[in-house]
Structures are given as structure tokens and as C-alpha cells.
Amino acid sequence: MLAAATAGGEVVAVVDCNDAFDPASAQNAGVDLGKLLWLQCEHNLQNALRAADMILHSGGFGPIVLDLCDAPASALNRVPISYWHRFRRAVEHTPSILLVLARQSIARSCATRQFELQQQGIRWRGAAPFQTIHCLEMEALSRKPMAASAVTLEALAEV
Amino acid sequence: MYACLFGASPLLAELARQFSPLVEQVSRDAVVFSIAGLGRLIGDEYRIASEISRQGAQLGITANLAIAANPSAAELAARNIAGVTIIPPGQESDALASLPIEALPAAPELPATLARWGIRTFGELAALPEMGLMERLGVEGSRLRKLALGQGDSILNIRSPANEYTIRRQLDDPIHTLEPLLFVLSALLHELTGRLQQEGQATNRITVDLALDRGEFQRALDLPVPVRDAQALLKQIQLALEANPPTAAILAVQVTLDPVEPRVLQNGLFLPAAPEPEKLQTLLSRLRALVGERRVGSPAIVNTHRPDAYRLRPCAFEPAMPRDDARGGLRLAFRYFRPPVKARVTLNGGKPRSIASERVSGEIVQSAGPWRSSGDWWAAGTAWRRDEWDIVLGDRAVYRIYYSSAHWFLDGSYD
Numbered sequence: 001m002l003a004a005a006t007a008g009g010e011v012v013a014v015v016d017c018n019d020a021f022d023p024a025s026a027q028n029a030g031v032d033l034g035k036l037l038w039l040q041c042e043h044n045l046q047n048a049l050r051a052a053d054m055i056l057h058s059g060g061f062g063p064i065v066l067d068l069c070d071a072p073a074s075a076l077n078r079v080p081i082s083y084w085h086r087f088r089r090a091v092e093h094t095p096s097i098l099l100v101l102a103r104q105s106i107a108r109s110c111a112t113r114q115f116e117l118q119q120q121g122i123r124w125r126g127a128a129p130f131q132t133i134h135c136l137e138m139e140a141l142s143r144k145p146m147a148a149s150a151v152t153l154e155a156l157a158e159v
Numbered sequence: 160m161y162a163c164l165f166g167a168s169p170l171l172a173e174l175a176r177q178f179s180p181l182v183e184q185v186s187r188d189a190v191v192f193s194i195a196g197l198g199r200l201i202g203d204e205y206r207i208a209s210e211i212s213r214q215g216a217q218l219g220i221t222a223n224l225a226i227a228a229n230p231s232a233a234e235l236a237a238r239n240i241a242g243v244t245i246i247p248p249g250q251e252s253d254a255l256a257s258l259p260i261e262a263l264p265a266a267p268e269l270p271a272t273l274a275r276w277g278i279r280t281f282g283e284l285a286a287l288p289e290m291g292l293m294e295r296l297g298v299e300g301s302r303l304r305k306l307a308l309g310q311g312d313s314i315l316n317i318r319s320p321a322n323e324y325t326i327r328r329q330l331d332d333p334i335h336t337l338e339p340l341l342f343v344l345s346a347l348l349h350e351l352t353g354r355l356q357q358e359g360q361a362t363n364r365i366t367v368d369l370a371l372d373r374g375e376f377q378r379a380l381d382l383p384v385p386v387r388d389a390q391a392l393l394k395q396i397q398l399a400l401e402a403n404p405p406t407a408a409i410l411a412v413q414v415t416l417d418p419v420e421p422r423v424l425q426n427g428l429f430l431p432a433a434p435e436p437e438k439l440q441t442l443l444s445r446l447r448a449l450v451g452e453r454r455v456g457s458p459a460i461v462n463t464h465r466p467d468a469y470r471l472r473p474c475a476f477e478p479a480m481p482r483d484d485a486r487g488g489l490r491l492a493f494r495y496f497r498p499p500v501k502a503r504v505t506l507n508g509g510k511p512r513s514i515a516s517e518r519v520s521g522e523i524v525q526s527a528g529p530w531r532s533s534g535d536w537w538a539a540g541t542a543w544r545r546d547e548w549d550i551v552l553g554d555r556a557v558y559r560i561y562y563s564s565a566h567w568f569l570d571g572s573y574d
Contacts (some may be wrong), residue, residue, distance in 0.1 A: 007481065008432075008481040009431040009433075009480055011433050011434060012295050018209045019495070020496070020571070021460075022467070022493040023460055023469045023570070025493045028456075029489075029492065033457060034457055035334065037457060037474055038455075038456065041450055042450065044450075047450055050449060051446055051449055051450065054441065054442055055446075056436050059434065061433075062431065063240060095431075095432060095530070111460065115454060119556065122557055123264075124525075124527065132527060132549075136557065136573060154488075154489060156491060
């Protein structure tokens with residue numbers, strides 16, 4: 001999504017709660033790093049939410065990724081629903097997209113779309129002991145709106 | 160139309176700038192300036208001359224004033240005709256005809272030569288044939304004849320005075336908190352940005368100097384793009400001062416703006432939206448205040464084989480046309496654990512068999528490696544060396560671990 005957005009000339013933002021973003025991976029995937037605002041929040045969930053709010057309200061961004069994947073579930077459950085309502089109001093009627101990444105569903109009724117990704121396996125290339133990762137197989141299922149069947153995706157290691 | 164002021168006052172240029180930004184100080188005692196466009200504001204040439212005289216009198220200036228269709232005619236008239244002279248367009252030669260030939264701006268020997276020919280006035284010179292003058296005096300002869308006719312073709316050589324973008328205010332009472340200080344700063348910034356606006360300039364650096372009860376305080380802010388919006392500048396200063404407030408009562412405030420050429424950008428109708436530069440600067444300042452100076456920016460890959468090598472650059476987003484080289488398909492992404500997590504790894508036959516760490520623990524069902532890498536061995540203290548493994552745990556999650564400095568670390572996960 002970030003690669004497509006930056007190729008389309010949009011400016012994107014990554015609010016990185018746990019400093020997990022890898023610029024090299026992003027560049028390999030085709031993201032124009034010159035059009036990316038990266039914010040490292042040092043494992044501070046409150047700062048990540050406040051930063052996302054500021055970015056949403058400043059306007060002019062395309063996709064804004066709020067990465068909460070490594071945030072503790074207990075902390076995520078304590079985030080008031082009003083935060084997500086506020087975020088939803090901020091992106092409504094704008095070209096921006098707020099993409100929240102987490103290990104559980106947290107935005108609940110405020111989300112327009114929800115997808116669940118599950119890692120299914122890994123495919124290797126080459127023979128042991130010189131194997132390298134060829135691709136990760138994932139299954140994507142739309143939770144909102146509910147879809148009957150999942151889609152299988154492959155994330156390739158090589159460009 | 161042009162006006163010329165001729166007199167001994169040092170305030171001539173200041174008087175001229177009250178009427179026009181296009182002012183040339185031709186000598187210490189003469190100033191020529193354009194009055195084009197003043198007709199709509201003030202009226203005809205007579206009213207303009209009257210207004211200039213009135214403003215000059217207020218400043219205490221005694222000078223000759225001449226108005227003519229070109230700068231040369233206005234200057235010659237002001238230098239040689241006392242009082243106020245208004246030369247209607249097309250009547251320059253008649254108005255200047257009686258002036259003595261010595262009044263022409265030329266090398267001293269030329270008026271003497273003309274005097275020997277019996278030419279005493281501008282009118283007599285203007286009556287001579289141009290080709291004859293060219294044959295005898297060269298190009299200079301033609302130029303002098305045109306001046307005598309009041310048809311000089313000089314243009315204004317405008318030099319703006321080095322504008323000062325610094326204001327200092329001594330406070331009546333010491334200020335102890337930021338809020339009243341911001342009121343003072345707001346007034347100063349509006350005044351300074353007004354000057355920038357007048358001169359068609361913007362700024363990319365603000366310096367705030369505070370004279371404190373005990374010592375001095377200085378804060379300088381560099382802006383990635385030139386700005387001249389007082390509110391945007393005030394917000395930047397506010398955030399900077401909130402992050403690093405002065406430590407004593409404030410006695411005086413000084414603000415300095417460094418002038419630069421403003422950014423000129425023609426946006427396209429079909430360009431995707433990008434954050435407005437002024438809003439972006441304010442946003443970045445607020446984000447830096449929230450998470451720290453060095454945790455906000457655009458990443459750039461560093462030219463090294465060292466893993467996780469990047470640097471953060473200041474953000475400067477320009478609107479750009481969409482590219483058509485977007486790659487299709489999904490690519491494998493890596494998620495770092497920063498800082499790397501220490502792990503206990505058991506080996507079997509040289510291969511990792513199980514891992515235990517505060518984030519991930521379990522049996523390793525598949526592994527690939529070791530991938531050995533090292534670098535910077537030529538620089539003392541920065542050398543690195545590591546053996547990397549890609550491992551798959553029982554829940555199908557894929558991680559990267561590495562062995563370095565006699566310890567195992569969990570580097571991150573593939574996603």
C-alpha cells in the first residue's frame with residue numbers, strides 16, 4: 001500500500017509504536033522513502049496515538065500507518081473507544097487512509113474495513129544447508145464486511 | 160513617470176521610499192524614483208508633486224523636485240531648475256532648452272568644445288543634426304544630444320538598502336511565564352513578516368534572543384522551507400520554548416529573521432495532495448516535542464552492509480507527478496526488535512534447536528544459516544561481526560536470530 005501510494009505521488013506516514021519498521025524492506029518493496037514520514041515512538045503507546053492524531057489533523061497525507069503490532073494486548077484494550085471515533089472523524093471525507101496494524105481487532109465499530117492476515121507457511125529456495133527464504137504464504141480474510149472465503153497471498157523475498 | 164529630488168538632505172531616499180519601492184540614489188544629493196501607478200492613489204502629477212512637497216516639509220527637507228517622463232530629464236530638471244518642475248510628456252526639450260550646456264553630465268572637455276562651437280544651451284545642442292555630432296564627437300555626442308532633448312534612455316538602477324530583520328523590545332516589567340512572552344513575540348513576528356512581505360522575501364531561520372535576569376538565552380530554529388507566515392513562525396517558537404524554556408525572568412526580547420528568496424512552486428491540477436509546508440513544519444515541531452528530536456524524519460538507507468543501518472533526514476515533501484514504475488505483488492517485510500532481544504539458543508549439530516527469550520520461546524522446526532557477515536573492521540571501535548540464522552518456530556512464525564560477541568540475539572521477525 002505504501003509503495004503504491006508513494007508511486008502515485010502521495011506522502012505517507014508510519015507511526016511506529018515499537019520501532020519495528022525496516023526502511024530497507026520498505027525500499028525493496030518499492031516505497032519511495034523520500035515521501036515517507038517515519039515516527040519512532042519508543043514503545044510508548046500513548047505517544048503513538050497522540051502522534052497519529054496530530055498527523056491525521058494536519059492533513060495532506062495519503063495512507064497513515066499506525067503500527068501497534070508489538071504493543072501489549074492489555075494496553076491496547078485500555079485505549080478508549082473515543083480515540084478511534086476521533087480518528088474516524090479525522091479521516092472521513094479526506095483522501096487519507098488510516099491503517100491500524102495490530103494483533104487483535106481494536107478499532108471495533110469505528111473501522112470501515114477489517115482484514116485478518118494469518119501466516120500459513122514458508123517456502124524455501126535451494127537445498128540445505130544453503131537454503132534461503134523464497135516467500136511467506138499468508139491467508140487474508142475480510143472480517144468487515146465479512147467474507148466467506150479467504151484469499152491466499154505470497155510475500156516474495158526477492159525483488 | 161519619474162520624479163527626482165535634489166538637495167542636501169540625507170533623508171531624500173527615505174522620502175522617495177514613502178512613494179515608491181523603485182528608488183535610485185544617483186548621487187549623495189539626488190534621488191530618482193518611479194511614480195508610475197500613483198495616479199490612481201493620489202491624482203495627477205500636480206497632486207503628486209504637492210503630496211511629495213508636503214511629506215518633505217514634514218521631514219524638514221529642502222530640495223528641488225522635478226517630474227518628467229524619463230529619469231534623465233527629471234534629474235536634469237531637478238538639478239538645474241529651482242523649486243518644483245513638472246514637465247508634461249513630449250515637452251521635455253522645451254522645458255530643458257534654456258539650461259546651460261555645462262549642466263550636461265559629460266567629461267569636462269566636451270562642454271568646453273561645444274562652447275567653442277558657440278553652443279551655450281541645451282536647446283542649441285538639440286538643434287544640431289545627430290549625424291554631424293556623431294561624426295565629430297562619436298557616440299557620446301549622440302548621447303548628449305538625446306539628454307538635451309530630454310530623451311535620455313537610462314533606466315533606474317535600484318538597490319534595496321540592506322534591510323534589517325531584527326527587532327529588540329525592552330520590557331517594562333520582567334516576564335516569568337511563556338504565555339505573555341508569546342504575546343510579545345507575536346507582535347514582533349507580525350512586524351518582521353510584514354517587512355518580509357514588503358520586500359518579497361521569506362525566512363528560513365529564526366533567532367530569538369532573550370535577556371534574562373541572570374544571563375542570556377538564545378534559541379535558533381532552522382526551517383526546511385522558507386516561510387513568512389507569522390502564525391506558523393510563532394508556533395515553531397512556542398514549541399521550541401516549551402521544550403527548552405528560559406530559566407529566569409525575561410527583561411528584553413530580540414527576534415531576528417534571516418531573509419531568503421521565497422519558495423516558488425507551481426502546483427499541477429492533477430498532482431496528489433501533499434502536506435502544506437507551513438503546516439508540515441508545525442507538525443514536525445510538535446512531533447519532535449512529543450517523541451524527541453532524532454525520532455522523526457524520512458529514512459534514508461546508509462551505504463554500508465551493517466544491518467539496520469539507516470539515518471533520518473529532515474522531511475521536505477514536494478508535490479510530484481505519479482510514477483508508472485510501481486512494483487506489483489507483495490514483498491517480504493522484516494520487523495526489527497529494537498533493541499535486539501537477548502536470547503538463549505541451544506544447538507544440535509551446529510544448528511539451533513530451541514530458543515528462549517523474553518519475547519519468543521520454543522522449539523525451532525526449521526532453520527537456515529549461518530549467514531556470516533562483518534564490516535568496519537578497519538575502524539577502531541565500530542567493527543561488527545555476526546552469524547545470522549533464519550528460524551521457523553512451531554507456530555509457523557519466522558524470525559531472524561544472530562550470534563555476536565558471544566551472545567545470541569533475536570533480531571526481528573519476517574512479516
